[in-house]
Amino acid sequence: MSLIKLFLDICFFKKGPQDTPASNFLLGLAVLAYMIVGIVLLGLEGNWAGALIEAVAEGLMLFGFLYMTLHLGKKIPRLLQTATALYACDALISAAAVPLLAWVLVTPEAKAVYILLTVLMLWHLAVVGHILRHALAIPFFFGVGLAFGYVVVSYQIMMVLFDRTL
Template sequence: MPLIKLFLDICFFKKGPQDVPASGLLLALAILAYSVVGVVLLGLERDWRGAVVEAAVEGLMLFAFIYTALHLRRKIPRLQKTATALYACDALISAAAIPFLAWLSATPEVKGVYFFLMFLMLWHLAVVGHILRHALAISFFFGVGLAFGYIIVSYQVMMALFDRVT
């Protein structure tokens, strides 16, 4: 439970990636949580095999982004903690979306759900910006901009790789 509280504190901007314990096991668990949540989310709209492949590609792209950003800022020693924070916080926020996306897939005319999902997307963007701010020693707004840029690029890559219609 203390670890879940830590990642919730990061999601609520009370702590940062520097507060995450340096642990290969914790990073592996965060990646596992990220992957499971990703497969469940993607599985709501496609077959499970495709969902597993897409979740794996998304996870690898996120790691490549984190590594590249830290490398360019010469902050590679922060990789493990930053990756753990990003994967774990993404898993927490994305898990909150699962019941609402399932509801939408069953009843698409429920308009209020769209507002909640938009809130989750904006919150996720802010959390990633917060983590990047601490990891890269940049401003919060630059971190959010970097996160937004990553989301746009990763979305385009995923659409191209998996031939998905927007």
């Protein structure tokens, strides 16, 4: 429970990735949680095999982005803690989106749900920006800008890889 509280504290900007224990085991748990939530989110429409492949692709892209960013910022020693924080916080925020996305699938005209999903997406960008700010020792808004750039590029890559349209 104390680990969940730690990641919630990061999500609420009370702590940073530097407060995350440097543990390969914990990183593995965070990646597992990220994968499970990702598969559930992507599989809500029923294509579970495709959801698994897409979740793996997203997870690898996130790690690649983080590694490249920390390498360019000369902060590679922070990779383990930062990756753990990113995967765990993403899993927590994305888990909150599961019931909302399920609701949209059942009731597409529920406009309030879209507002809540937008708020979750903006919160997610802010949390990733917060984590990157601490990991790279950069201003918060630059971290948010990096997070936004990653989302745009990764979304485009996923659209091409998995032949999705808007």
